[in-house]
Amino acid sequence: EADIYQTPRYLVIGTGKKITLECSQTMGHDKMYWYQQDPGMELHLIHYSYGVNSTEKGDLSSESTVSRIRTEHFPLTLESARPSHTSQYLCASSPGHKVYGYTFGSGTRLTVV
């Protein structure tokens, strides 16, 4: 079954730790995205990739970094987590044309204590 997977679903981590949020999709989509979702629901684009070895920063400034070494894999890394990074992180993919929309994962809820 084609899908998009995010792990872990929940993560509680101490300040200063390095973390990587995993995102994988089995649909062969070229386009992948990371959104940060506020507790108040709003979604903000923080990173996107239109293909292997191509990554761009989104509209919301983020201290995280991403990589795209394989089509199916788009991990997000925080080198030194801080409480301000506490949020829900949603990964999405798209075949490219706007009419197909995005397929979102179920998200990772990150809490930095």
Next chain:
Amino acid sequence: QQQVKQSPQSLIVQKGGISIINCAYENTAFDYFPWYQQFPGKGPALLIAIRPDVSEKKEGRFTISFNKSAKQFSLHIMDSQPGDSATYFCAASLTSGGGNKLTFGTGTQLKVEL
């Protein structure tokens, strides 16, 4: 700067009623307008979408009305059901650089009561 404004923030509708959510956008370069539905613990899922050269699109109980001159669009849910209780996001798509980026509205929490 909020490029896509959405209202209301929350909405309570009786079963069988009509739910209406409104959005307005600023950037005339947006070229596609989808709506997403999000249930607790899940990511948003594409519900329905409209092109800017179309004034209305209907899929089952869900209808988008689009007013290009006013830069506004809305989602109507007819015969609302408790299973429609979810958060709804309008979005606007911008095509550039070989792909498209979505800008989302702030979301509307819909509760349909029995």
